[in-house]
Amino acid sequence: MIGFELSGEQKQWQKKAQAFAQEEIKPLAWKIDKGLTREYHWPLLAKMAKQGLLNMGGPEVYGGSGLDILTISMVLEELAVGDGGISFTASLNSYNAVMIAGNEEQQKKFLPLLCDTENPGLAAFALTEPNAGSDAGSIRTEARREGNEYVLNGEKSFISNGDVARVYAIFATVDKGKGIKGITGFIVPGDAEGLSPGKIEDKMGFRSSRTTGFFLNDVRIPETYRLGQEGDGFKIAMQELEVLRVLSCGAVGVGVARAAYEDALRFFKTVGDAKKIMGQQAISFHLADMLASIEASRLMVWKNSWMLDNKIPVGAMTSLTKFYVSDTAVEVANKGVQLLGHHAYTEQYPLEKYVRDAKLLQIYEGTNEITRLVASRGVFSN
Ligand SMILES: Cc1cc2nc3c(=O)[nH]c(=O)nc-3n(C[C@H](O)[C@H](O)[C@H](O)COP(=O)(O)OP(=O)(O)OC[C@H]3O[C@@H](n4cnc5c(N)ncnc54)[C@H](O)[C@@H]3O)c2cc1C
Structure with missing residues (x-):
């Protein structure tokens, strides 16, 4: 890892993702962002799935690409240069709760649905509720046990793929009195009776990633769909977030920042009057700052991914990566706007x-x- 020489396989995945982002994602992402397409972009996702770019972490035996977290990060960065929301969708599929906490029987049943390269299925991770965002431990959705079934009731909000997922990981409490020790994870199929979507959120950005709430009204699932044991849910959710913070925020963030930097650079290299001021320090210093923070962010994402792949305890590292890279993406994109002025x-x-x-x-x-x-x-507690 320290040599930073990518393997032949990693280079190939990077190249494939780069071409897909430029040729397939970028033109469509613009239309989706501007609301020019009404249909959900299943055809694009189907093309991604065929190329192995939608479910990258799933085991090959179930149809996934079987990539490690480091290689997934490299691919997601490239996809995010095309569009952050599409890359985010791939990250949610590539590292999902069934992979993390599902037993063999659950993986056999549900991973092929998420790894299908002909008819792609999406994953959703449903923790947030109208009154439980940052304070995720206070969720109220309940799971009541009846014989060998659970009956789920409640409401989830701001769930990515909330109305289009085929497999949901839903976190609910089996005992409100137990706090986070009552939180339990369940696999819920997208066509489960009693599961109904709320309104599609009209968002500021990431418009290619669908966000909705949904309601659970007496959703019945067999106990065999429970992830781990009762009370394991909070731990499972945090395990998934530990990886997603590196993939969905880290790798995707580097890609979004790169898109802004590369577009700004192209502008100064190619557009008439802009070429004349490219050499001025007021411009080139900003471009240098943008590039430096992108490089630093990528190193954090790669190191963090490598630690996760090698089961090295990450401690505070994923949190550092998450806020540093996302702050970088915002700063670089803002600088890009400033540099291009009215354009x-x-x-x-x-x-x-x-x-x-x-x-x-x-x-x-x-x-x-x-x-x-x-x-x-x-970091600072001792
Ligand atoms: C587009 C989108 C997609 C999403 N997708 C998903 C998904 O797929 N699955 C899912 O489960 N959730 C999802 N979420 C929810 C997301 O994870 C929450 O928005 C996030 O956890 C913050 O919760 P909140 O929005 O309720 O903010 P709040 O918790 O209400 O926080 C409001 C403000 O207070 C601050 N704050 C709160 N508590 C503290 C504290 N203790 N110390 C310091 N500051 C604090 C916050 O930082 C924030 O600035 C999504 C959200 C969005 C916007």
Whole structure:
């Protein structure tokens, strides 16, 4: 790892993702962002699935690409240069709760549904509720045991793929009195009776990633769909977030920042009058700062991914990576807008889109206040 020489396989995946992002994702992402397409982009996801870019972490035996977290990070960065929301969708599929906590029987049943390369299925991770965001331990959705079934009732909010997922990991409490020790994870199929979506959120950015709440009204599932034991749910959710903070915020964040930097650089290299001021320090110093923070962010993502792959305890590292990279993405995208002036303030160049997209990275999967809190406890507590 320290040599930074990528393997032949890693280079191939990177190249494939780069081509897919430029040829397939970028043109469509612009249309989705501007609301020019009404249909959900299943055809794009189907093409991604066929190329092994939608479920990268799933075992090959179930149809996944079987990649390690480091290689997934490299691919997600490239996809995010095309569009942050599409790359995020791939990250949720590539590292899901069934892979983390599912037993053999559950993996056999549900992973092929998420790894299907002909008819792709999406995963959803449903923890947040209308009154439980940062304070995820206070969720109220309940799971009542009846014989060898559980009956789920409650409401989830702001769930990515909330109305389009085929396999949901839903976190509910089996005993409110037990606090986080009552939280339990369940696999719920997308077509389960009693599961009904709320309204589709009209978002500032990441418009290619669908976000909705949903209601659970007497959703019955067999006890064999429970992830781990009763009370394991909070731990499972945090295990998944530990990886997603590196993939969905880290790798995706590097890609969004790179898109802004590369577009800004291209502008100064190619556009008439802009070429004349490229050499001025007021411009080139900003470009140098943008590139430096992108390089530093990528190193954090790669180191963190490598630690996860090698089962080295990450401690505060994922939180540091999450807030540093997402702050970088926002800063780089903002600088891009400033550098291009009025050109970037309109939709003539996609810089304004990158600012809107990057902002989400500071909010989801633990806000940057919460991840700073976690990191400061880990690093400065002794
Ligand atoms: C587009 C989008 C997609 C999402 N996808 C998913 C998903 O797939 N699954 C899922 O479960 N959730 C999802 N979420 C929810 C997301 O994880 C929450 O928005 C996030 O955890 C923050 O919760 P909140 O929005 O309720 O903010 P709040 O918790 O209400 O926080 C409001 C503000 O207070 C600050 N704050 C809160 N508590 C503290 C504290 N203790 N110390 C310091 N500051 C604090 C926060 O940092 C924030 O600035 C998504 C959200 C968005 C916007």
